[in-house]
Amino acid sequence: MDWQGWSKRLFSARGTARFKLPAVLFEIEPEFVLGARLEGLGRHARRLRHVGMAPVAPHSIEPHLARANVANSDELRRALASVAAGVGNSGSYGLVLPDGAARVGILTFETLPDNASEAEALIRWRMKEKLPYPPEEALVSFQVLAREPGQVEVLAVAARMAVLAEYEAAFDSGNGGAGLILPATLTLLPLLPADDRRGHLLLHVCSRWVTTVVVFAGRPCIWRTRDLGGAEGDVAREVAAEAMRILASARDRLHPDLGETWLCARPAASPEMVHALAEATSQEVQVLKPRAEIASILRAEERRLFEQFGAPVAGLVSNAGSAS
Numbered sequence: 001m002d003w004q005g006w007s008k009r010l011f012s013a014r015g016t017a018r019f020k021l022p023a024v025l026f027e028i029e030p031e032f033v034l035g036a037r038l039e040g041l042g043r044h045a046r047r048l049r050h051v052g053m054a055p056v057a058p059h060s061i062e063p064h065l066a067r068a069n070v071a072n073s074d075e076l077r078r079a080l081a082s083v084a085a086g087v088g089n090s091g092s093y094g095l096v097l098p099d100g101a102a103r104v105g106i107l108t109f110e111t112l113p114d115n116a117s118e119a120e121a122l123i124r125w126r127m128k129e130k131l132p133y134p135p136e137e138a139l140v141s142f143q144v145l146a147r148e149p150g151q152v153e154v155l156a157v158a159a160r161m162a163v164l165a166e167y168e169a170a171f172d173s174g175n176g177g178a179g180l181i182l183p184a185t186l187t188l189l190p191l192l193p194a195d196d197r198r199g200h201l202l203l204h205v206c207s208r209w210v211t212t213v214v215v216f217a218g219r220p221c222i223w224r225t226r227d228l229g230g231a232e233g234d235v236a237r238e239v240a241a242e243a244m245r246i247l248a249s250a251r252d253r254l255h256p257d258l259g260e261t262w263l264c265a266r267p268a269a270s271p272e273m274v275h276a277l278a279e280a281t282s283q284e285v286q287v288l289k290p291r292a293e294i295a296s297i298l299r300a301e302e303r304r305l306f307e308q309f310g311a312p313v314a315g316l317v318s319n320a321g322s323a324s
Contacts, residue, residue: 029061031206033053036048036051047293050088051295051310063098064100068163076170094179095178097167097182098184103159105130106156107126107153107155110152127158135158138158139160142157153219187315188312198259198260200215203239205235205264206264208229209228211226221250222249236269240277244280244281261284262287263288264287265287268308290306290307
């Protein structure tokens with residue numbers, strides 16, 4: 001998916017802001033912390049200099065929209081310090097968060113004010129029905145997906161400011177703070193094919209969470225995030241069932257021609273999951289992989305780590321290239 005035609009506004013530490021990719025990126029998930037240092041900025045941010053990863057002890061991070069997310073701050077700081085020792089953390093950094101820490105909504109308006117503050121206020125009001133806390137406690141960012149006479153489609157992201165503060169507090173106070181904050185699946189969209197003629201089903205499975213997105217005509221039209229932690233049965237079966245539910249909803253509401261099913265599973269999906277998804281969607285499942293060239297100068301061990309877990313980093317680098 002090519003973001004070049006978008007407004008280039010993404011969820012950032014300062015609210016809705018123009019996309020700018022920091023030189024160092026960190027991703028925090030319930031099971032791991034991943035870090036990456038880029039070779040350059042802007043249009044030159046095409047390759048990775050270093051990638052590092054550290055495991056996180058179970059139950060240290062419990063993603064939630066409204067409640068505290070960091071149950072063991074010392075463990076998170078330890079993991080971040082371990083990763084930062086290899087990739088660095090000076091200056092502003094980009095932060096990728098678990099999908100369960102933020103709410104993504106796709107909204108439709110008859111009109112939307114040109115003034116960014118007025119538009120944000122209207123979007124915040126519409127997002128309140130999707131949030132389990134007062135909307136004034138949310139940091140809201142948005143992008144206009146499509147603007148036609150009588151209809152404006154918007155992708156909105158909201159996260160509770162107290163939740164964001166928890167994650168940022170785990171970093172060394174000597175760095176420049178988070179210049180960019182995104183939920184993980186949002187970073188994957190630039191890795192999808194830029195073919196607007198057919199739709200795509202994207203499933204992101206990580207740390208027993210699954211986010212399912214339907215992209216049609218070059219823009220997301222259905223977005224759902226689900227915690228699989230309490231689900232009965234194995235993860236492969238639950239992910240396949242989720243795909244079937246989203247496909248049924250998409251066909252009833254949108255009647256799209258869905259061309260491909262894409263899967264990003266971290267760690268890599270089991271053959272059982274791929275097979276279950278293929279049966280559920282009646283399609284061959286394509287694995288969403290980072291572009292190999294941006295990891296060309298990494299050491300072999302770092303390259304293997306990037307290939308298994310680095311899709312969000314690859315998506316951000318791809319978007320930096322299109323947004324320059």
